[in-house]
Amino acid sequence: MNYRMKIRVAGYLFITPLIIGFSLFVVLPLIFAVGVSFREWNGLQSLLDTKFVGFGNYAKLFSDPQFQNALLNTCKFVMGMVLGQSLLGLILALALNSVTRGLGLLRSLFFLPSILSVIAVSLLWKSVMYTPSYGAINLILKAFGFSSQPFLQSMEQAMGSIIWMTIWEYAGYYMILFITGLKNIQTDFYESARIDGANKFQEFTKITAPMLKPTILLVLVMNAIGSFQVFGPVFMMTMGGPGRATESVVTLMYNTAFSYSKFSYAVAMAMVLFVIIMLITLVQMHLMREGGLEEY
C-alpha cells in the first residue's frame, strides 16, 4: 500500500465511527419512518399487522384543514422568529461592537437567556409576564395608562406573545455569532472608507453587510431550521390554543401521534416538514452563497 493509499484508508477509518453512528441513529430511523408513513399504525400493534396505504396519509394531509392551519401558523412563527431574533441579534452585536467598557458583562447578560431551559422560560413568561390583569407586563402597561392585554388568552395576540418570548430568549445567542463575524472584518476597510468620506450607513451597507454574508447565512439557516420545529414554547404556553391559533406542525404531530394514536399520519407530517425545511435551506444557501471576504 503506497503512502497516498494509506492516508486515504486512514481518513476513512477515522470517519467510520461517525458514519456508523449516523447510519444507526439518522439514516435507518429515517428509512423506518418513511416506511411507517406508508402504513396505518397506531403505535401499539405490530407493524406487520398494519395496513399498507401507500401515499394515502400524504394525500389526506393536503386536504386536512387542521394541518393546513398548523403549516400556516408555523410559517408565521418562522417569519416572526427568524426576523426578530436575527435582526435584534445583529443590532445588539453592532451596538456591543462599539462598546469598550463592560463588554464582557453585557455580552453575558444578553446571552444568558439562551442557556436557560426553554420549559422554565416558557412557564416564567406564561405565569409571571403574560398573566392578564396582574402579570408583570400588564402592570407596566397599566402604570403608563394603557389597558391590560390578554396576551396568551387571545387568539390575536397569542402567537405574537410566543414569538416575542423566543426573541427575548435567543437574540443573545445570535448576537454572539454576529459578534464573531464582525470581529473577522478587518478594520483597514473601515479606515479606507472613512478616508473616502463614507458615513456610518455607507460603512454598514458597503462593508459590514457584504462581509457578514456568511454569518448572516449561518444565522438564517440555523434559525429557520429551529423555528420550523417550534414546539417547546407552544406546548408549555398555549398547547396550540386558543382555538388552534398557535398550533404548529410539530405540536399537531405530537397530538396526532400520542393523543390520537395515529403514528403513521404523524410521521407523514414529519416527512412533509422535513422536505419543506430542506428546500428552504437549499434556497437560502443558493441566494446567500456570494459574499464574505473572498468575494470582497
Add this chain to the structure above:
Amino acid sequence: MKKVMCLVLMLLLTCSLVTAGASSAPTELIMWQQWSGDTAQMFNDLVDEYNQTDGATAGIKVTVQQVEDENSEMMMQLMAAKLSDTMPDIIHVAQQNYNAMAINGLFAEPPKDVQDFIKGNYFDANADLAEYNGVYWGYPTENQCMALIYNKQLFADAGIKEPPKTWDELRTDAKLLTKRDSSGELTQCGFIFPFTFSEAMHTQHISMFWGAGDELYPTLTSTNVADETGIKLLELFKGMAGDGSTNANWLNWDDCYNNGKGAMMMMDPWFLKLNIYDKGIEGLYENTGVAFLPTPDGKPGPSMARGFEMTVSSGSKHQDEAWAFLKWLNQKDDKGVSRMQTFMTEKIAFLPSMKGYDMPSLWLPEWRDMYAQILAIAKNQPKLADYDAVQNSIDNMKDNVLLSSADPTEAAKASEAEINAIFAEKG
C-alpha cells in the same frame, strides 16, 4: 484437597446467601397515578400503610409514581411504556381514555371475582363506564358530575336571590354580576369559561345538550353539534362573551373563581376541595353554592357523570400481586369499609362511586343535598372511541366562537365536519 473443599464450601455458602436474599426481597409493583402535592402525599401514606401491613405479609411493595393526566399525557406515557416493555403494574386513568386504552390492549383482564365485585358494588353508571366488550376492566374510584358552582356573596351583592335556572337567566345574571373599574377594566366577570381545560369545555357542552332534551352524540359515531340546539348554545355563549360578562380574553378559570373575580362557573365537584377549599380566598368555601346546570326551560336536566379507574396493566409481570393490592385498596374489608372510597370522600372530598357511601363530610350540607339530586338524574359519559380528538374539536370550536369573531353556525358546521371525519376513520 483441603483448599478445594474450602473453596467449594465458600461457593455453596455464597450461592445460598444470594438465593436467600433474592427470595426475601418483596415483589416490587409500580403504580402510576396523576395526583400531586398534598393529595399525592396522602395517597402515598395509604399505600405505605399497605406496604407495612398486608403488603409486608404478602411480600409485596407498591411504589407510586406521578404521571400527569392532562392532555393525554398518561395515554402517551403508557403507549411509550408498552413499546419499550416498561409498563407500570397498576394505573389510575381517566374514563374518557378508557375505551381507547382497552381497545389498544393496555389493560390486563381482571379475575372474575374482581369483575363480579365491580358489577355488584358500584353505582350502575360507574360500573357501566368501567365496562368494555363485556369485561369490567377496573375499579371506579370516584364520581365527577358537573354542576353550576356560584359565589353566593357576589350574587347577594348584585341583588340576585337564586342561581339561574334558564339559559336566558344565565345570560342576564352574568351581565348583572360583571363589574368594571373607572377605566373600564374588568374586575369581576359574571360567568367563567374553563378555557385551556378542554375536558371541562366538552363536558359542559354535552351536559347542556342533555339539558335541552337533545344529544350531542346521538350514537357513538354521529354528532348533533351543528343542529338547532348546538347553534342556540353557541349563540348564548357568544352573546355572553359579547356582553363582556365572561373571562374571555381575561383571567384563566382557575385564577378567576378562587380569587373572587368570577361569580359562577360549570365545574366538577373535585373543584370544591382541591381548588376552593385549598386555594380559595377566605370565606369563599362557605359562600359557594351548587345548583343544577341551567336549561332552556328551567327544569333540572342531566349532567355528565364520569370518573377514574384503577386497574392492572397488560404489561405487568406481577398481575396476581397487583390485583391483590387493588383488592386491599378498593374492596370492602371485614368491617365493610373500602379504603379507597374512604380516602376519596374523606381525604379529598370527592363524590363516591361505590354504593353505600356518604357524600364527603367536609362538604356543606346543602351541597350534599344538591349532588344527591344531580346524581339521581346524571347520565354517563359517552364511550366514544376517539374521545380526545372529538373533545379537541369541540374545545376549538368554542374557543373560536368565544375568543374571535367566528360565526357560531360556521364554527359548528366546521366542527361537525371534523368530528364526522374522525368517526368515519375509526369506522
